[in-house]
Amino acid sequence: MTTAPRPALSAETAAPGGGPRDPRPGAGPAARAARLRPRRRGYEAVSGWLFVAPAVVLFAVMGLYTVGYGFLLSFAQWNGFAAHWTWVGIQNYKDLLWADPRYAPRVQHAALHTLYVMLAVPALTVLVSFPLAVLLNSARRMQTLLRSVYFVPYVTSGIAVFFAWQYILQPDGAINTLLKSVGMGSLSQPQGWLGNPHTALPTMIVVTVWGAVPVAMLMYLTGLQSIDRSVLEAAQLDGAGWWRTNFSVVWPLVRPITAIVVLLNLRDSLQGFQTFLVMTNGGPGDHTNVLGLEAYRLAFLMDLDPTLGLASALGWLLFAAALVIALINLRVLRSRT
Known part of the structure; x- marks a missing residue:
């Protein structure tokens, strides 16, 4: 008893390893790489932020906080030792320019x-x-x-x-x-x-x-x-x-x-x-x-x-x-x- 030969897989239906390709949509290597690409980009973004986080924190503390603190202090009276400021508004600027x-x-x-x-x-x-x-x-x-x-x-x-x-x-x-x-x-x-x-x-x-x-x-x-x-x-x-x-x-x-x-x-x-x-x-x-x-x-x-x-x-x-x-x-x- 003879059996009919199995038809050869075409290029469209053959997988890269020689086996049959999964006919389901989105199941090929290119599709899997496309799905993984956004995830990889997310990992790269997170790792990048982790690397620059110490510099950003240091700048925020030593730069932005100090600048903001100094700006608020310019509207107050303080000797550096008292527990609280005395808010005077723009009086400091007036005293420096003409008032005092x-x-x-x-x-x-x-x-x-x-x-x-x-x-x-x-x-x-x-x-x-x-x-x-x-x-x-x-x-x-x-x-x-x-x-x-x-x-x-x-x-x-x-x-x-x-x-x-x-x-x-x-x-x-x-x-x-x-x-x-x-x-x-x-x-x-x-x-x-x-x-x-x-x-x-x-x-x-x-x-x-x-x-x-x-x-x-x-x-x-x-x-x-x-x-x-x-x-x-x-x-x-x-x-x-x-x-x-x-x-x-x-x-x-x-x-x-x-x-x-x-x-x-x-x-x-x-x-x-x-x-x-x-x-x-x-x-x-x-x-x-x-x-x-x-x-x-x-x-x-x-x-x-x-x-x-x-x-x-x-x-x-x-x-x-x-x-x-x-x-x-x-x-x-x-x-x-």
Whole structure:
């Protein structure tokens, strides 16, 4: 007795292993992979959130909570030790700006000094760092060594540098000694350059510029090295000399870098106070007091008076001023591009 041969499975009905394919819809490997794909994506999302959760929690606690706490504190009086705040609303801002004769004059003088620093430091930093970058870019020998030498002020410990400047600027310091040795003793300062009310703030501006030049110079140097050499060669073929090439061709090309340098120095001049704290502590008198230093004093140097709210309010005023400066700078950049 013979049996009829079994018909061969077609490609549509054969499984990858050679057996019959399950005729039910959604039972093939592609369908199973499609069903597993959303589940796998869910696992990846959960594992990703687990990895970033510590950073998010840390930011929420140390960032958002601290910022919110400080903002609420700017509307209250608190000395840091009492169990409760005294809510005063916007009175802290009024006291700082005009209402309280104990704080308003000091804040106004500090704001004036800060304005001088904000105008002088960015301008001097650009005037010094751009020519230095041009000279370093054109140097054929020892360029790396010179770049390192000029960058030393930025990588040196700030406190040590500030104390070294204090020693140099003393009545018997290096600057007065040098002036006397070259017959210019009339320009020396018997009180020291930081002890004379007329020279203290300009001297602090010079020290601040000295610390800001290295980063600005390196930024300019990076921009100069990215300029196409054919542009400079074309200017030279047209008869442009060294000065004409650098200030009519190179300077407009590095204008975005100039905007960044100015913005960074404006921010540091507005909010920075470490140099003033270490070198002068606002003296002599209040001739080098700036807004950042005044906020520090209100927060930590006013005994047990409830001035933490005033310090927080002054900090938020500084933040608002920095935000306005950043928006203006962004608008200027967009209008020139």
